[in-house]
Amino acid sequence: MNTTPAADLGGFLRSRRESLTPEAAGIEPGLTRRRVPGLRREELAELAGVSVGYYTRLEQGVSVGASDAVIDALAAALRLDPAEHQHLRTLAGPRKPTRSRSRRSRLRSSVRELIDAIPGVPAIVIDHRADVLGWNRLGHALLAGHLDVDAPDAAVRPNVARMLFLDPHHKALYRDWQAKAQVTVAALHQAAARYPADSELRQRIGGLAADSPEFARMWARRPVRTCSYYVRELDHPLVGRLTLANETLALPDDDQQLGLFYARQDSAAADGLVLLARSIVPGGSRQTRSRRENAR
Structure with missing residues (x-):
């Protein structure tokens, strides 16, 4: 999988050109039969007011770093929505500072205290690579009760993208799996555009594409979506169907996101979260149990 910045820019342009009909x-x-349903390169170049040769070099990954004027013209010609337009700007813009492959995202203690302070609301924090940095006990019980609650502190953290495509327990949780998967792939595309030199992120994406044909197909379509609020339909193995609002908040000073799941008051989902909270075993972390057993 070629994921260089120039290839990402060219691939995104090609995907949108091929999906835009002449009409x-x-x-x-015209009178002649078209071999492809989308626009030809020369047609898009004419609409955007650039030379065919220059546009071809952009799409073939030979050139990168187009001017804002060219990017805006291409976005208009391709009928991109605001999220896609911004993504195109990011792909064509200057490279972000390198993130070291060995750099491990850290959850600030204040964020840890925050999610623990809202025990009645499932909460999870992930980084730009989709690695789980932390969750509160109800967030763990909702999203990954089959995993160790201390898993985010392990050497290899859970990754929500890998869980979504490769963990049958987590995948079965989402009744709207297709929509959730598209949002997850779109987030990884946007992260790769922001940090093209992050080799750890590229490794995550390449590994997931190799392990999951579903992910590879979805990645090739290059979805781009920007939305911080969803309504999720979940099938939980302990408490059944839950309709929960999912609010995603960007944390300041970190490329991390806080995900909150909550139910309307006096709803069946609210009752389900209460039941789920009651199912949590007191003192249930593996580390806590180990310390208690060693103290005996």
């Missing part, structure tokens, strides 16, 4: 672009259909 949608305002081009009159």
Whole structure:
């Protein structure tokens, strides 16, 4: 999987060009039969007011770093929505500072205290690589009760993208799995655009593409979505169906996200979260149990 910055820019342009029909672009259909449903390179170049040669170099990954004016013209010609337009700007913009492969994201103690202070709301914190940095006890019980509650502190953390595509327990949780998967893949695309030199992130993406044909197919479509609020339909193995609002908040000073799941008051889902909270075993972390057993 070629994931260099130039290849990412070219691949995104090609995916959107091939999905835009001449009719949608305002081009009159010709008399000759078209071999592809999307626009030809020369048609898009003309719409954007750039030379065919220059556009071809962008799409083939030979050139990168187009000007804002060119990017805006291409976005208009491709009928990109605001999220796609911003993603195109990010792909074509200057490279972000390198993130070392060995750099491990850390959960600030204040964030740890925050999610523990809301025990009635499932909460999870992930980084730009989709690694789980922490969760409160109810967040763990909701999303990954089959894993050790201390898993985010382990040498190899859980990764929500790998869980979503490769962990049958986690995958079965989402009744709207397809929508959730598209959002997850889109987030990884946007993270790869922000940090093209992050070799750890590239390794995550390449490994997941190799292990999951579903992920590879979805990645190739290059979805881009920006939304911080969803309504999730979950099938939980202990408490059944839950309809929960999922709010995602960007944490300041970190490329990390706080995910909160909550139910409307007096709803069946609210009752389900109460039941789930009651199912949590007191003192249930493996580390805590180990310390208690060693003290005997």
